[in-house]
Amino acid sequence: MSDAIKAATLEYATRLGDDAVVLGHRISEWVSYGPFLEEDIAYANVSLDYVGRARMFYTYAAELADDGRTEDDFAYMRSDRDYRNLLLLEMPRGDFAYSQVRQLLADVYYSLVLPELAKSKDERLAAVAAKAVKETKYHVRRSRDWVHRLGDGTEESHKRTQKAVDQLWGYTHEMFDMDETEQLLADNGIGVDVSKLRDQWHKEVSAILTEATITVPEDSWAVRGGRTGYHTENLGHMLTQMQIVHRSHPGCQW
Amino acid sequence: MTPEEQNFMRKINAEEKIEPKDWMPDAYRKNVTRQMSQHAHSEVIGMQPEGNWITRAPSLRRKVVLLSKVQDEAGHGLYLYSACETLGISRAEMIEALQKGTAKYASIFNYPTLTWGDVGAIGWLVDGAAIVNQVSLQRTSYGPYARGMIRICKEESFHQRQGYEALLVLAQGSPEQKQMAQDSLNRFYWPALMMFGPHDSESAHSAKSMEWKIKRETNDDLRQKFIDQTVPQIEFLGLEHPDPAIKWNEERGHYDHGDIDWEEFYSVINGNGHCNRQRIEHHVAAHEEGAWVRDAITAYNDKKNANKIKNVA
Amino acid sequence: MTTEKLELFEVFIRSKRGLDHKHVGSLHAEDHAQALEYARDCYTRRSEGVSIWVMKSNDICASQEDDAESFYDPSDDKPYRHATYYVLPDPVNNM
Numbered sequence A: 001m002s003d004a005i006k007a008a009t010l011e012y013a014t015r016l017g018d019d020a021v022v023l024g025h026r027i028s029e030w031v032s033y034g035p036f037l038e039e040d041i042a043y044a045n046v047s048l049d050y051v052g053r054a055r056m057f058y059t060y061a062a063e064l065a066d067d068g069r070t071e072d073d074f075a076y077m078r079s080d081r082d083y084r085n086l087l088l089l090e091m092p093r094g095d096f097a098y099s100q101v102r103q104l105l106a107d108v109y110y111s112l113v114l115p116e117l118a119k120s121k122d123e124r125l126a127a128v129a130a131k132a133v134k135e136t137k138y139h140v141r142r143s144r145d146w147v148h149r150l151g152d153g154t155e156e157s158h159k160r161t162q163k164a165v166d167q168l169w170g171y172t173h174e175m176f177d178m179d180e181t182e183q184l185l186a187d188n189g190i191g192v193d194v195s196k197l198r199d200q201w202h203k204e205v206s207a208i209l210t211e212a213t214i215t216v217p218e219d220s221w222a223v224r225g226g227r228t229g230y231h232t233e234n235l236g237h238m239l240t241q242m243q244i245v246h247r248s249h250p251g252c253q254w
Numbered sequence B: 001m002t003p004e005e006q007n008f009m010r011k012i013n014a015e016e017k018i019e020p021k022d023w024m025p026d027a028y029r030k031n032v033t034r035q036m037s038q039h040a041h042s043e044v045i046g047m048q049p050e051g052n053w054i055t056r057a058p059s060l061r062r063k064v065v066l067l068s069k070v071q072d073e074a075g076h077g078l079y080l081y082s083a084c085e086t087l088g089i090s091r092a093e094m095i096e097a098l099q100k101g102t103a104k105y106a107s108i109f110n111y112p113t114l115t116w117g118d119v120g121a122i123g124w125l126v127d128g129a130a131i132v133n134q135v136s137l138q139r140t141s142y143g144p145y146a147r148g149m150i151r152i153c154k155e156e157s158f159h160q161r162q163g164y165e166a167l168l169v170l171a172q173g174s175p176e177q178k179q180m181a182q183d184s185l186n187r188f189y190w191p192a193l194m195m196f197g198p199h200d201s202e203s204a205h206s207a208k209s210m211e212w213k214i215k216r217e218t219n220d221d222l223r224q225k226f227i228d229q230t231v232p233q234i235e236f237l238g239l240e241h242p243d244p245a246i247k248w249n250e251e252r253g254h255y256d257h258g259d260i261d262w263e264e265f266y267s268v269i270n271g272n273g274h275c276n277r278q279r280i281e282h283h284v285a286a287h288e289e290g291a292w293v294r295d296a297i298t299a300y301n302d303k304k305n306a307n308k309i310k311n312v313a
Numbered sequence C: 001m002t003t004e005k006l007e008l009f010e011v012f013i014r015s016k017r018g019l020d021h022k023h024v025g026s027l028h029a030e031d032h033a034q035a036l037e038y039a040r041d042c043y044t045r046r047s048e049g050v051s052i053w054v055m056k057s058n059d060i061c062a063s064q065e066d067d068a069e070s071f072y073d074p075s076d077d078k079p080y081r082h083a084t085y086y087v088l089p090d091p092v093n094n095m
Helices: A003-028 A037-065 A071-076 A096-117 A123-151 A155-171 A180-187 A194-211 A233-248 B003-013 B026-045 B047-051 B060-085 B091-100 B116-137 B143-171 B175-194 B206-211 B219-237 B262-272 B276-289 B291-312 C032-043 C065-075
Strands: B247-249 B254-256 C007-014 C022-029 C051-056
Touching: A003 A037, A003 A071, A003 A096, A003 A123, A003 A180, A003 A233, A003 B060, A037 A071, A037 A123, A037 B060, A071 A233, A071 B060, A096 A123, A096 A155, A096 A194, A123 A155, A123 A194, A123 B291, A123 C065, A155 B291, B026 B047, B026 B060, B026 B091, B026 B143, B026 B206, B026 B276, B047 B060, B047 B116, B047 B276, B060 B091, B060 B116, B060 B143, B091 B276, B116 B143, B116 B175, B116 B219, B143 B175, B143 B219, B175 B219, B175 B262, B219 B254, B262 B276, B276 B291, C007 C032, C022 C032, C032 C051
Parallel strands: none
Antiparallel strands: B247 B254, C007 C022, C007 C051
């Protein structure tokens, strides 16, 4: 592996780890707040999948970095300016419709990214992706069914769902942006060219939203910056909470 | 005794299980319903004190462990609500009783979790105490309850170990971490002993529950078992035992221990713990916020079914 | 075929008090009451049970073989749900 490829792969694994831990954390905020017990249990499963995925990507990133850092150093010892997750994933928990709409937008995205990544020439990335693909099928079914129920349920649930879609839509565009790092990896058969997935994503999400009687928004606004560490105000608060114990006891084991 | 009562008592005495469709005395039904729903509520309310630390767990490994443990509590609440429904009460009715305060839950969950150490202490001591009780309940006379307990005990085997392991790391860690472990032990030890309920002589439901084999061992016997098993575990951690009176009694073959502060026990049961109001308010708030979601499901299904009928016709 | 008008029922038997009902097989009957009687005749000829449940096969919604990967595999990489994952020293290993 050349130095340039290695550095890019480290950055890439970190990004994917950041994505997974941030969304996993947001979902975990639902535990004991769900609309009924079954949902507490089901949502916790999705959270476990995402945090588990983060651990696999970070572990690989730590191996590539080879500087003594562990998965926890990646998760707990980097500030929000260092995090490289997609903005969509760091948005607050919101109400149940907001969370499920975000989940749909993300789940469909990963259901397209991961099968591509599973073909990566980098065996480690491919192996993590191959594992994650399986759980993602279940995730998409879950969030799709929820968006159907909420969108086509009562007047109130419809209103909440439409509002969530309208509020989150502008954060989805950056999911398909490529930068130099990702282009280098895509050119070398290691990373996924996400710019090619936009149409398919739009088609699948639109079909689900339409069936749920939800209007697909116009692409009238877009916020970008997650991959460069230019975040919304939400991530700082999230990380403050997530990292407080770890950082209060430097160098300690848990 | 009526023939039904005779048959019922014959099954109890022969260690046969009572099953949902069997005849049973009203008082038995009421007693099992009370105990099982209280147990279910405890699992569900128990999600809160530990859930309080999910977003602050100090490592990713601890985060997934805690998350899956709290998820198990929800699962166990679900098993128990379902088992209880076989007695003719609905989950909605049980939840209403919990929120109105007519049904109780384990008082231990009215204590606050103030540090990460408390997550370890709860797993080790609170789940440890619960397991002592639940192992005994695997032989309870009501079939669905006994089967639920077998499943729960099996799943729960990791709860106590992960808690103890977390405390062990703290006890062997920095001075601040060790202090954290000692503080958690001090705050949760006595409330854990109180989980077994009042002394047998004071327990309102004990005698009948024993006769009907709903309960299989007395509060005091189970408590003693727990006290005995905990002493070497505390020693191994290198922490100070919170009970200065703890002393091996050769003659009894058990540890003697200091008096439990029952005044505190009743005070917390009667609503004066740090978190009594908070726990119920949290449950009510989540339940009420979920109402529009539950309504949406109903409306969606109604539409779907209406469409089906239309298509058939 | 006389069974054409009959419906398919699934049969569950509790072999002993205190145990779960277990699926043992299915049969054809015209309604629940008849299914229960047939279940007795067909599945408990050697006193295999103390209690029988029957339900219409059509009322069962089953998971699909194709879903197996997405349903069950994600649990494989969660070893921390098992007690054996936590290695404790001998003196305290009995919990």
